[in-house]
Amino acid sequence: MKIICAVAGVAVKELYRRKEFYVLLIVTILICLVMGSVNVFNDDKVIRYLKELALLLIWISTLIIAITTTARQIPAEKEQRTLLPLLAKPLSRNQLIVGKFLGCWVACGLALICFYIFFGALAASREHAWPLLNYFQAALLHWFALGVVVALALFGSLVFAAPSSNSTICFVIVATILCLGRYLDAVALAQSEPIRSIFYAIYFAIPHLEIPFGMRNLIVHNWPLVEWKFIALDAIYLLAYIALFLAAACLVFRRKPVN
Amino acid sequence: MNTILKTEKLRVEFKTRQLGKATTKVALNGLDLAVQAGEVFGFLGPNGAGKTTTMNVLLGFIQPTGGAAYLFGIDVRQPIARQRIGYLPELTYYYKFLNAEEILRFYAKIFKIPNAEAEKRIDFVLKLVELQHARKRLIKTYSKGMQQRVGLAQALINNPDLLILDEPTSGLDPVGRMKVRSIIQRLKNEGRTVFFSSHEMGEVETICDRIAIINNGELKAVGSVSEISSQHGANLEKAFLDIIGFQPEAVA
């Protein structure tokens, strides 16, 4: 465990010593502030749009952070040849994978906290309320969804040689799931037989990240808390996908030559 | 005698593509090596002979196609075999966003060295490689020689019983080379085993107890420097060229 934490610690350090995170945070804040200043009539609907926009930007930014940081972890170690002195130490390749995953996931979590604090301040400046538990629910599932994305990108980084192609593929997959995931069963229903089964199979195989993504609406419309039972169930569901992708990554990396 | 590093009939094949045709390149062909405790063992061979490949197998970076390798009697496929070794790769770059101290601390954690002891050890190795003054600077601001010395420092962080060094003096100035040699000498005096590859015959002659010469992945000669040179009635450089079958006329 100490080994895994050490690997994770380096990944976290890398995130906050690089510039991208700050750039994305500042860009999100700036866009929201500019849009916010448009609200001259103090119209109740405008704050909704603003919240909606802010949350969408936060999702996009955190996905960018999650995918780009994770996708370059192992390729960068290979390219800069830091993988050799590292693997020459008594650590197993599985420990390296799990450590990298944890580091990226925790780093995303820290970024997420910054983003949600900003969001809370933005909303409070207009609505004078801090529905902390609602934010916590949304952020928690958001974080678990990012965990799935991180695990996917880590797996991809071992399969595809170039980090850029891996990032692109991950973005396309995640964006498709977020936009179309929940319509897939309806689409399937409209198809005739062999195709219908294929669509259903895909529908049940993909990680449904659109559920955490949909938590945005609860905050935007000030809806009541979701039952914790469902939050826990969804977290466990997402955790299962994390485990699946990590296991796949370990399997691919196990016998891969590094030189 | 206590054999610390051993390979048995080690064979490594690389599948490569040349003009779209799959070819097999045999990098190591039935290599048998045995390094005893306390030895400084020089591993020689021309470029592409298979020295780095041998080390890659010993460190578990690549799986051999055939044969086996052991460190301290433990199969190299087990991570624990690497607990008591230090390794310096051929070309080294370290995490650019960390400083020397942080890198060493990170590696110390992987060896599960307790914190207080790790700090002492970090001070010690940084002093040994003379990087005390730059310990808080990011590695990306280091010169090549300084990076090489960080490499040596990280190889020594766990106070290893066996050092595997891939061309430790390449890219260093004469002073740097001498310092690396004196570090190797010092380790030897402490009873540690050093296994290193080199192209510097002079260096090999002065510090090695025994050497092995390989060519095209096959062991061509093994023994002490004086044994090998006297067998060929010349100095080590001549003997080396003789052994790898180099004909001076071919060049002229």
Ligand SMILES: Nc1ncnc2c1ncn2[C@@H]1O[C@H](COP(=O)(O)OP(=O)(O)OP(=O)(O)O)[C@@H](O)[C@H]1O
């Ligand atoms: N990943 C690889 N794929 C294909 N061939 C490889 C690979 N790695 C090494 N080889 C080949 O294996 C042979 C041995 O290479 P190796 O790097 O072990 O040589 P070396 O003795 O370390 O040489 P040098 O003194 O130049 O460092 C070479 O012919 C090389 O081309």
Ligand SMILES: [Mg+2]
């Ligand atoms: Mg080499």
